[in-house]
Amino acid sequence: MIDARVAALAGEYARALRPEIETLFRQQWADPELPGMEVRAAARLANWLAGHGFAVEKGAGGLPTAFVARSGPGGGPVAALLAEYDALPGLDNEAAPVRKSLGLAAGHGCGHNHIGPANAGAAVVAALVCRELGIGGEIRVIGCPAEEILWGKIALFRAGVFAGIDAILTSHGDYQTGALSRPCQAVVSGEFVYASESGHGGQTGQRNALLVAEEAVSAAIRAIETDYPGVLLRHVLRKAGVMPSIMPSETRLWFTTRGFDYERTRGAYEAIARLASDAARHGGVSCRHQFISESRGYLPNDTLGRLLFAAMRAAGGPQWTEADLAFMRALCHACAPEEQMEIDSEIRYFDSGEDYYGQDDGEVSWRIPLGRVNWAYPKQVPIHHWAWTALSGHPAGSPGPLAAAQALAMATVTLLGAPALIVDAQLELRRRVAGIGLTQPRLGALATMTQAPESFWAASWVE
Numbered sequence: 001m002i003d004a005r006v007a008a009l010a011g012e013y014a015r016a017l018r019p020e021i022e023t024l025f026r027q028q029w030a031d032p033e034l035p036g037m038e039v040r041a042a043a044r045l046a047n048w049l050a051g052h053g054f055a056v057e058k059g060a061g062g063l064p065t066a067f068v069a070r071s072g073p074g075g076g077p078v079a080a081l082l083a084e085y086d087a088l089p090g091l092d093n094e095a096a097p098v099r100k101s102l103g104l105a106a107g108h109g110c111g112h113n114h115i116g117p118a119n120a121g122a123a124v125v126a127a128l129v130c131r132e133l134g135i136g137g138e139i140r141v142i143g144c145p146a147e148e149i150l151w152g153k154i155a156l157f158r159a160g161v162f163a164g165i166d167a168i169l170t171s172h173g174d175y176q177t178g179a180l181s182r183p184c185q186a187v188v189s190g191e192f193v194y195a196s197e198s199g200h201g202g203q204t205g206q207r208n209a210l211l212v213a214e215e216a217v218s219a220a221i222r223a224i225e226t227d228y229p230g231v232l233l234r235h236v237l238r239k240a241g242v243m244p245s246i247m248p249s250e251t252r253l254w255f256t257t258r259g260f261d262y263e264r265t266r267g268a269y270e271a272i273a274r275l276a277s278d279a280a281r282h283g284g285v286s287c288r289h290q291f292i293s294e295s296r297g298y299l300p301n302d303t304l305g306r307l308l309f310a311a312m313r314a315a316g317g318p319q320w321t322e323a324d325l326a327f328m329r330a331l332c333h334a335c336a337p338e339e340q341m342e343i344d345s346e347i348r349y350f351d352s353g354e355d356y357y358g359q360d361d362g363e364v365s366w367r368i369p370l371g372r373v374n375w376a377y378p379k380q381v382p383i384h385h386w387a388w389t390a391l392s393g394h395p396a397g398s399p400g401p402l403a404a405a406q407a408l409a410m411a412t413v414t415l416l417g418a419p420a421l422i423v424d425a426q427l428e429l430r431r432r433v434a435g436i437g438l439t440q441p442r443l444g445a446l447a448t449m450t451q452a453p454e455s456f457w458a459a460s461w462v463e
Contacts, residue, residue: 001310006413009132011315013125014406021405022398024048024117029095029393032087032106032113035146036453038065041085042143045116049141052124060143061159063450066152067143068161069120071127076137077422079415080162081123081408082170082361084147085116089457093386095393097330105457107389110148111173111377111401114392118171118401122408129413137416140165144361146449150187151293153360154443157367166422167304167415168370170361171404173397174383177317177376178348180355181305184297186262187358188269190444191238191292192216192253192276196285201245209251210240212283216253219275224257228268231259238459252459254292260354262296269294290463291444295363299432302351303425304371307414309349311407312373317347318403324396332380335387344376357383363441366433369425373407375400 024044033041042058042065050056054069092107094100108114123141130139142161146152156162194209194216217235224233234256241248255272259265273289280287320328325341332341361370377400381387391397415421448461455461 001307002314002410002414005133006129006410007314009129010125010406010409010413013128014409017121017124018402021117021121021402025113025398025401028085028113028116029108032092032104032108034089034106034457035086035148035151036065036449036456038086038145041116042067042145045083045085045120046143049120049124053127054141061156061161063145063152063155065145066156066161069123069141070138071123072130072138073136074138077166077416077419078138078140078164079412080140080142080165080168081119081412082168083116083119083141083143084112086112086146086148088148088384091384091386091389093389095390097327097334097390099386107386108392109384109386109389111388111392111397112147114397114401115172118405119408122405122412125405125409126412129409130416133417135413135417139412147360149292150189150295150358150360151445151449153364154293154295154441155446157364158440158443162364162368165368167425168361168364168368169304169308169408169411170370171373171375171401171408173377173400174374175344175376175379176348176350176374177344177346178350178374179305179308179312180372180374181300181302181351182298182353182355183260183300184355184362185258185260185358186265186295186297186362187256187258188266188294189256189292190269190273191290192255193288193290194251194253194280194285196249198249199247201247206247207284208247209285210248212279212285213237213240213251213253215283216276216279219279220255220272223271223275224268227271228264230261231257231265231268233257233272258358260297266294290461291442293360293444294442295358295360296366297362298359298370299365299429300351301365301369301371301425301428303421303428304369305349305351307411307421308371308373308407311410312347312403314410315403315406317345318375318399320396320399324399327394327396328378328391331387331391332378335382336380339380342379366438369429371411373404375404
């Protein structure tokens with residue numbers, strides 16, 4: 001499925017670009033920015049693509065930290081790669097097998113310092129190969145902010161940024177090496193702001209926003225267990241006071257529901273929203289519901305999945321050195337001292353089962369065919385954890401995304417050179433969604449994330 005000439009050229013250009021891509025890995029990791037605030041991370045990737053001949057539109061879709069980069073003569077299909085670059089709050093760490101914060105607001109505990117440069121690098125490699133082989137069409141890189149709150153791609157989709165794209169490819173670190181064609185979780189998310197008057201903790205009979213929020217959590221847990229088995233409920237109290245002797249005037253409760261059945265997951269969230277409002281009424285406090293986002297899980301696409309599997313096999317998978325493996329073993333020992341390191345080095349095709357995570361490109365995959373490759377981290381290293389940040393900043397974390405970049409480049413060239421593959425992927429999508437009424441995904445926090453994203457992370461936003 002992957003032409004030998006395409007594979008050879010992609011390998012040649014990928015090796016030549018490797019120092020630049022690895023520099024971007026390090027730069028993105030050393031300068032982590034919270035979702036919606038990725039000013040430097042987005043500019044770094046956009047400017048690098050511009051330096052390699054891509055026409056770049058910054059602020060795509062009205063999102064300040066989004067961009068679209070284009071290359072190619074047109075006159076054929078359009079293949080897009082997704083660049084992510086936001087980091088996670090509270091997960092900064094040295095690139096060492098020990099918990100040691102650097103004092104930063106965020107850290108790359110999901111490896112987006114790899115995803116952005118790897119996928120952008122794949123686009124540059126593919127553009128060079130297409131130019132040499134005289135292949136038409138267009139390659140786009142979509143710079144996607146705020147993935148970690150499953151927000152950015154929903155906003156870009158609603159703004160029309162994905163219009164005209166025929167197929168989408170992407171990559172991510174996880175616990176497998178290979179190509180995916182299976183669902184992940186749907187996720188619905190929003191914040192509930194309870195307000196009352198502050199007062200002395202020793203007094204009784206006062207309205208207490210924190211107590212109401214805690215009662216809402218208890219009611220929500222009972223409802224999920226009773227009425228929505230299989231749906232996961234997650235929450236954090238983002239603002240809940242500073243000391244017990246002062247009852248807080250405001251408490252913020254962030255809920256998400258997660259599940260593999262989108263309608264049930266959405267229904268569970270609506271039930272939770274009603275319970276949250278009921279708790280406020282019974283407790284005599286006000287409640288403001290601030291919706292954030294909703295996204296379906298991935299829609300499988302075997303046409304793209306099999307192409308990416310062939311491309312990953314042609315690329316050869318991650319090439320770890322003994323020094324890489326030694327670092328990962330030390331990191332595994334820090335996380336799970338009783339266990340031996342397990343890392344998936346066999347390139348496989350994953351088309352059965354389900355994945356535990358949610359992705360905002362999951363929503364897009366129900367409209368445009370999407371394929372994804374994964375590279376493996378050790379199973380003993382938890383994702384969304386300081387250890388994932390540590391590995392993302394160490395050279396041992398680089399072989400996986402470098403292999404993914406080469407595979408994505410080969411697949412992109414193959415799609416542009418064989419438009420019938422894209423037609424097959426689109427026909428498969430239409431078969432899979434037949435009879436399903438797809439509605440515009442809901443989105444909140446638009447003014448906040450485009451005008452004052454810092455207020456979102458300060459838990460002071462109002463919409």
